[in-house]
Amino acid sequence: MEFKEAKNKFVQTWGALGSQWGINKTMAQIHALLMVSHEPISMEDIMEELQISRGNASMNLRALMDWGIVYKEYKAGERKEFFTAEKDLDELAVKISRERSKREIKPALKVLKEVSAIESDGTAAEKHFVDQTSKLYDFVLKADNVLDKITEYKDNWLAKLVVKIMK
Amino acid sequence: MEFKEAKNKFVQTWGALGSQWGINKTMAQIHALLMVSHEPISMEDIMEELQISRGNASMNLRALMDWGIVYKEYKAGERKEFFTAEKDLDELAVKISRERSKREIKPALKVLKEVSAIESDGTAAEKHFVDQTSKLYDFVLKADNVLDKITEYKDNWLAKLVVKIMK
DNA sequence: ACAAACTTTCATTTTTTTTTGAAAGTTTAA
């Protein structure tokens, strides 16, 4: 396999993986492309390489920047904007975790708290509902916190995590 | 808030969360419904409660059973099939992790290994590509393993995890 | 073997999501 083929395969795979995780294909592909590029790329080049429209490129680049995992760069003397991806993988994981937690987990937790707080009459159905949603709340809260801790201490996270939780 | 309203809110929220994680809305909703139900539910009742067609119900129930998080049950004397969800949350997490790892992470790892193995000529571009995809391979492999370990020891996973990894 | 009581399948339709591209907007340099 040669370079171009490998790069293409990587971009395609990363794109497919993205869609399975609720991220749109183009967004994941642009990110993939930027990750393996050793120098900043212009919108023009992204469009060219991925065969996508200007609008598509613009919107997905904005989304990636909102996630904090792609940056704009300006080259001296050039009018055009260039883009780079966060390449430190720990940093990338931290940012993605934080963002997904904020956007998805936190709101879900709020709802779980609400619905588990209903006044149950005594029926088995209602008792089970309250019980199950309460457990779910605790579980999701704990999982979210663990993720937070893991990503908080990127380096050596395991050891520090243990200290923090065990004490 | 009363029971019916709370249940509905939970089912809707779980469904929305599902779509953000690459699981289709109905599948997540059926799962939600079964999770908070204290007794097995028939396909008929699922269709009724979620206002979906027979085909849709059937296909999504099959998918949930393929994931191993919903079970068929037979009630004595009844011809109809009933369904229950895995309600133990640790067990649920284990099954979802395993399945996603098998279906998505493992194939991605295979590709990462492949593309990071190209013979780099000396150019910066190719060197960077090999370097970055190798790092990515290591990172994803490690993350996948940690998840595996966490879910392997549902109870007390943290302590055992430390022992296993630290030694 | 038959038929009633169910479930599954899959071509078609519907809905949702993504992409396009042209117009509007912005920035810079002269």
Place this chain on the structure above:
DNA sequence: TTAAACTTTCAAAAAAAAATGAAAGTTTGT
């Protein structure tokens, strides 16, 4: 201030994903 060189926006189109429902398939009891 103007115009060239860009980027963003967003209504419309296209593509992808999900849902429908009727026909085909299966199972069970008699």
